[in-house]
Each structure stands twice: as structure tokens, then as C-alpha cells.
Amino acid sequence: MSERVLTDQVVRSAHASGAEPAGVGRELVAGLSGVDAGAVLFFCSPAVDGEQVARELVDAFPQAPVIGCTTAGEFTERAGSTGGASAVVLPTGVVRRAAASLADLRHGIDDAVIGSLRHIEERLEIRLRDVDPRRYVGFVLIDGLHGTEERVNEVLGNMAPLMSFVGGSAGDDLKFSRTDVYSGRATSAHGAALLVVDAAVPFTIVKSCSFEPAGRRFTITDADTAQRIVWELDGRPAAQVYAEAVGSGIQGLADREFSAHPLGLMIDGKPWIRSPQQVIEGRGIKFYCQILPGMEVELMNSTDLIGDTRAAIRSAVDEVGGEASGAVMFNCILRRLEMDAKDLHQPFVDAIGGIPTAGFHTYGESWLGHINQTLTAVVFGR
């Protein structure tokens, strides 16, 4: 059992609305100042100069690793926005040591991720495979447009099978043209920013989605895994089977049906969500993450996004001893779109319960693998 250092140092978060894009970095630094930083994470709209924000944070916290990415919206425990930025400082009382690296995925995922993890291992003088997963946790920010999330997560698992890497895919305010990730002063539009922290306090992982099984189970009988397309469910055209299950015709399948009725891969009674994106050639369905042939999945019905989020965060706070010092959160863009449609942004911020937090709306979430329509988070205790 690792020794825990009690601390009264709190995590500090900052938010900038983006009303003055050139001043976002200064605004964040002003909101975060006065903290003995162990690590810094920031999330900014593509409307903001992310490289400048990164530089200003690196200059303000030269002793701490800084990672970040572009978003499809960002939030703290006080405010949410699109077009702005959020950031969080994990102080040295929460994070004893930390190291970050940027994996450039342009020339191959495996070597890049392994190389970055080796760099982190050298900096921290540890072997990630052997560390106590109750003491070390990783963050991973992956560019959101190259479909590399599954493999990045697999390589992370191969290198550190017992350790959690939690994170999300960078966004670009739904333009789908370029997403960036940052580590220190380095930027990549086709990369992954990795951060490993040695926590001085207990922490837990949140994986919350607002769905329950609808009572229809399917087996994937034909799929193009690399393209994330399912061609057949139960031996029949996937779009036809799915449309029948949700009470629609294929022509009627649209974002509303897809968002309310994703598929869930059930693991120990909990759904790991795979979200449909579009019908392909009138018979297949393209998803936002891979589903393999032979997998059994359940059709899901949506439930109460805010109530479920609040309950998951409260449960996490209980797990870390009843009081949280801070959190970093990764919330799916499809959940943000539901929040847009139902005017739920303030209730979402309120559901965080005042825990100092920075997070962003993602193009995909990571924890042990790649998932959709989910909130993933790391909640730190005291």
C-alpha cells in the first residue's frame, strides 16, 4: 500500500469565455496563479491560438508539464462555453511528480506511443508496467480526426495493462477540419499528448453514460473494423435491423435516433457505448468507434444525462473519501449536443458539485479503450 500524503492544497481551475481570443492565455494564467503546480492541463477552442496559450502556461509554470488540446466546447465547475478555454492546475500536494510527452502519430502509432511512454518512464524513473495503479494515473489527449484512438489505447494497454489512461479526443467546434494536441511548446494535428502523474492523494475514475438496455440484443456478423462500419447485425443488413429496432425506416434514421439509441457493449452489466454516425450505402452503419465481428451488443435507451452525471460524480467523491480536491473531465460532443437541445449546460456545470474542474467536449472518450457518448474523468481526493 502506498503512503498517502495529506494535503490541504486544492486544485485550481480557470475559464476564459474567449470574448477576447488574444487574451485567453493571460486570463487563464491569472486565474491559476499562486499554485505550486505539479501538472497543468488546458482545453481551448480552435478559435483561440492554442500554441500561444500553451506558451503562456509553460512560461507561468516552468516546473510543471503542460498538456492540452482543442475542443468542441470547454467547461469548469463554474462555467461552460464554446469559443473559449478551460484549464486546471494540479498542485504538488495532489500530484507529487508528473511527466508528459507528445506522440507524433504521422509515421505510425505503435512506435510513437511507445517512444513517448519510454520518455515518461525515463523522466519519472519508473516502469509503467510495474507501477501501483492506485498511485499512478495517465491522461491521454488524442487528435480527433484520424481515427487512431483504438490503437493508441491498445498500445497504452500493452505498455501499462493495469494502469488507467483517461482522456478524450480533441475537437474543433464541429468543423471537422483540424484538431490539435499540445505538450509543452510542441503541437501536433496528428498526435497524442500523454501525461502521467504520481498522485499524492487517492483518486478514482468516472465513466458515466446515460443509457439503459432497451431489451434488444444483436450480434455483429459482418463489419469493417478499420472503417468502423457494421455491415450486418444478426446476419441481416445492419441499417435495416437497427431501423426496425428503433421503430423507424432506414430513410428516417437521423441524428435523433442515433443519439437516443446507440449500441452498448455490456461489460459486467455496464454499457460501453458505440454511437452510430450515419447509414452507409443504404445497408451498413458507420459508428464513432470500432465494433468487432462476433461482438454482442445491446440497443440502448437514453436516460437522464444530468441526474446520471450528478450521481456518478457523487459516487466518485464518496470513493475518494467524501471530499474531492479536483477533477479533470472529458465529455462527449454528442452529450453536449443533447445539452444544447435541452438547455442543460448550467445543470451540467452544477452537477460537478463545485469540485475544481477543467474539462472539454470531445470527439471521443478514452479509458481502457475508445468509447462514445460518455463522460470520463479523474476525480482526486484529499
Added chain:
Amino acid sequence: MTTTTASSLTDLASRLQRELGNPTSLGPVVTRVLLRTGVNLRTPKPEQITDSAVVARVSAALAELGYQL
């Protein structure tokens, strides 16, 4: 060191548990395997337990994770 090939998912699961030692370590590994193969090593479907193709697939996923069982 294991010298024979696992003949079933049950066998693989017990070898993995022995290798990991700590029972709480099983959870993340089982989840990673399920996300990669669709097979739940903790509660496999009866028809999967001795299916040699399924056993080989899970065995390969575990090997990639660093567990040569």
C-alpha cells in the same frame, strides 16, 4: 512459466489470475481483452469456453498485453 497451451477460457482465466496475483488487477485486463475480442474472460458464453478459435484469439490478446499464458 507455463509450458502447455491453454485449452479453455477457464484455464486461461486461472492462469491469468495466477500471473496477476492481486484479484483487483483482473478487472482492467479483462475489460481490455473484451474491448479487443468481444470475449468476457470472467463470464464467457458456454459455447466459447472450449472453442479453440476463441481461446486462441483471447490468448493472442493477452500476449499482446504482455501475458504469455
